[in-house]
Amino acid sequence: MPRLPVTKTPKPYVGGAFIRSESGRTRPLADATGTFFAHVPLCTRKDLRNAVEAAAKAGPGWARRTAYNRGQILYRLGEMLEARRTEFAAALTRFGARRAAALREVDAATDRLVHYAGWADKYEQLLGGVNPVSGPYFNFTVSEPMGVIGVLAPAEPPLLGLLSLVAPVIVSGNTVVALASEPRPYPAILLGELLATSDLPAGVVNVLTGLRADLVPTFATHAHLRGLSAVADAAERRVLDLGAAESVKRVRYTPDAPLAAWLREAAQGLEPIRAFIEPKTTWHPIGA
Amino acid sequence: MAPPASSRRSRRPAPELLFGDLWPYDPAPETADPRIRAEYDLFIGGRFVPAADGTRFTSINPATERPLTELARGGPADVDAACRAAASAFPRWSRLPGAERGKYLFRLARLLQDRAREFAVAETMDNGKPIRETRDFDVPSAAAHFFYHAGWADKLAYLAPGRTVAPLGVVGQVIPWNFPLLMLAWKIAPALAAGNCVVLKPASNTPLTAVKLAELLQEAELPPGVVNIVTGPGATGAHLLAHPLVSKVAFTGSTEVGKVILRSVAGAGKRLTMELGGKAANIVFADAPLDQAVEGIVNGIFFNQGQVCCAGSRLLVQESVAERVVAQLRRRLRVLRVGDPLDKNTDLGAIVSREQRDVIRGYLRAGVAEGAELWQAPFRAPARGFYVPPAVFTGVTQSHRIAREEIFGPVLSVLTFRTVEEAVEKANNTPYGLSAGVWTDKGSLILRLATELRAGVVWANTFNKFDPASPFGGYKESGFGREGGRHGLLDYCAVA
Numbered sequence: 001m002p003r004l005p006v007t008k009t010p011k012p013y014v015g016g017a018f019i020r021s022e023s024g025r026t027r028p029l030a031d032a033t034g035t036f037f038a039h040v041p042l043c044t045r046k047d048l049r050n051a052v053e054a055a056a057k058a059g060p061g062w063a064r065r066t067a068y069n070r071g072q073i074l075y076r077l078g079e080m081l082e083a084r085r086t087e088f089a090a091a092l093t094r095f096g097a098r099r100a101a102a103l104r105e106v107d108a109a110t111d112r113l114v115h116y117a118g119w120a121d122k123y124e125q126l127l128g129g130v131n132p133v134s135g136p137y138f139n140f141t142v143s144e145p146m147g148v149i150g151v152l153a154p155a156e157p158p159l160l161g162l163l164s165l166v167a168p169v170i171v172s173g174n175t176v177v178a179l180a181s182e183p184r185p186y187p188a189i190l191l192g193e194l195l196a197t198s199d200l201p202a203g204v205v206n207v208l209t210g211l212r213a214d215l216v217p218t219f220a221t222h223a224h225l226r227g228l229s230a231v232a233d234a235a236e237r238r239v240l241d242l243g244a245a246e247s248v249k250r251v252r253y254t255p256d257a258p259l260a261a262w263l264r265e266a267a268q269g270l271e272p273i274r275a276f277i278e279p280k281t282t283w284h285p286i287g288a
Numbered sequence: 289m290a291p292p293a294s295s296r297r298s299r300r301p302a303p304e305l306l307f308g309d310l311w312p313y314d315p316a317p318e319t320a321d322p323r324i325r326a327e328y329d330l331f332i333g334g335r336f337v338p339a340a341d342g343t344r345f346t347s348i349n350p351a352t353e354r355p356l357t358e359l360a361r362g363g364p365a366d367v368d369a370a371c372r373a374a375a376s377a378f379p380r381w382s383r384l385p386g387a388e389r390g391k392y393l394f395r396l397a398r399l400l401q402d403r404a405r406e407f408a409v410a411e412t413m414d415n416g417k418p419i420r421e422t423r424d425f426d427v428p429s430a431a432a433h434f435f436y437h438a439g440w441a442d443k444l445a446y447l448a449p450g451r452t453v454a455p456l457g458v459v460g461q462v463i464p465w466n467f468p469l470l471m472l473a474w475k476i477a478p479a480l481a482a483g484n485c486v487v488l489k490p491a492s493n494t495p496l497t498a499v500k501l502a503e504l505l506q507e508a509e510l511p512p513g514v515v516n517i518v519t520g521p522g523a524t525g526a527h528l529l530a531h532p533l534v535s536k537v538a539f540t541g542s543t544e545v546g547k548v549i550l551r552s553v554a555g556a557g558k559r560l561t562m563e564l565g566g567k568a569a570n571i572v573f574a575d576a577p578l579d580q581a582v583e584g585i586v587n588g589i590f591f592n593q594g595q596v597c598c599a600g601s602r603l604l605v606q607e608s609v610a611e612r613v614v615a616q617l618r619r620r621l622r623v624l625r626v627g628d629p630l631d632k633n634t635d636l637g638a639i640v641s642r643e644q645r646d647v648i649r650g651y652l653r654a655g656v657a658e659g660a661e662l663w664q665a666p667f668r669a670p671a672r673g674f675y676v677p678p679a680v681f682t683g684v685t686q687s688h689r690i691a692r693e694e695i696f697g698p699v700l701s702v703l704t705f706r707t708v709e710e711a712v713e714k715a716n717n718t719p720y721g722l723s724a725g726v727w728t729d730k731g732s733l734i735l736r737l738a739t740e741l742r743a744g745v746v747w748a749n750t751f752n753k754f755d756p757a758s759p760f761g762g763y764k765e766s767g768f769g770r771e772g773g774r775h776g777l778l779d780y781c782a783v784a
Contacts, residue, residue: 131773133755141759141775238555245550248543248562248765271783279759279775282738284748
């Protein structure tokens, strides 16, 4: 008699724990062949608020880590993703990606983590600096994290899209509440499991699953989210911009694009980091 | 062991010299001719044109309440014409070699320096701020901003190594009345250096130096349409920022109006720089050099009659020295001279308008009603004009409106603290995050506070210092984006 496989209950990763939605709501998720795969939690506004709280709690500790330490933690994530390359590729192919594309996506996601790991102790020397003011003052600008940033991942590519938005935000000491791809949430669930066993402190990255229509308005208006990094359509952008206005929230949009665009070198770099730091300038007199 | 004699002496309060009214200052008015015309038009496409509907409004001198000049009241049709002029100038201007663009900006800096005294007098008459400030700060700083950014125009590639930097197109800019010419320079200089074209609307209270600057634009032979200046009411500014041809919005003003603007451009995909309000904490530790700190407190809140977004309006003073600091502060404020802004000895001039004077008076009443203790420097009000003498509230708690809301006037709220943690918590306990001040002799404490204060600018043992090379801008609801330095310039560029 063939052995009955053990199926997994997909759970969002919040505050270092695997949660079910407080609402108890789920939706059935089918794989690319139409076969039932699992029930995926439909997170609510309340779940989002809890996740923001977890991210806010993790923030100061994460920001105080040395840049070298944050870089090593991101690199370690890359190491772990590389080791689980086939598992992640299988999670992508199961929901419709072709095998070659899935491997390309996982490899690019690993490389992206390594790319941003290297930025951790370098962006400051490019973004900050000493300013030559015309007076007897020592004047310098440093880059500080903003706080908790909301991430709205694209539908596709579900892994690389999410990581490309999350990595540049956390590398500078921000923490994240992310909403996974709505049609293909499973790679993000799997990523949560990777994060849980990484050295990333609990609460630095929180990944919710659910419907964008339920959650976008709260991402827009939640006053403790200091910024949003989103892939969003025109109607959502309007909702996000309107909500962001209430607390003067910083918003950065990345265009919705196929996998090929996310693979490009131009999809990474200093600009996505710069979008979520606050330059702080300090003046001090020079003299006795 | 007895303390050394010098230390015993320093504990004794310094004897106070009381001059009273014995030796009054003679008037020392600045007499340079501001060369103000009776009427000004809009500056669109390199020419002065009247408003499409032919209407005008009056700008008054807040120190005398007398009319200064009549200006064209620009409306939607004028905004549209200005945006189209800017859009048609953009292809040529943005393709001009950077070095050539820079030379126009160098010319502007020089032309402004040439006519500095004239501009300073005009600014003082239009705004009410003391001539000492316009002469020594506003106008020279404005020229410095043009000079600084001129040098960037042919070096944009160094802003983002490994990436390409391009201008954004037409920039819509709306500026406030507190530093009319300086805010204009902060806005126009980086926009032009990056290769953008500009439509700027100055504040309706203080449009004079903007239209005077248009004369300099002509003298500099700036290509028509590169900078357009539309005077008019707030609604005209709102219309400008929401205009479809405007791809970048740069606004300086209150957080309240900033939010209205953010809502009005929601979903439009415009790039934004918002320089909004503040409620800065100026933190004085017991070990601070108190004489210098008191000067810093005075400069922090009474510079420009306190009409400064980064004004140090909340004084947080360590409990053990609070009484001494407040006493010293009052002694210093008694000898500040409030009055004719054109007098070279004046420290505090006029409030910009009757409305703003009434807003400040409203806060003075609110502070008293909520239980804080008000002290105002003795003051003889001139017969006409809008004046408010320096005001200090003691016994203020964090929940008082005067400690929470931006007043934009010469009103200081004094709060106390015991520990460093308490100081940081109180300083950060505000939706704003524009600036902060720290006074202490201890270097490591300065660096700790510079790290923990959530503010875009931290002044340590100084306050209210500005420079074209120094990025300025806020955290949280004080806005986003920076002005000045490499940071400010990048906000006028598309990086690809």
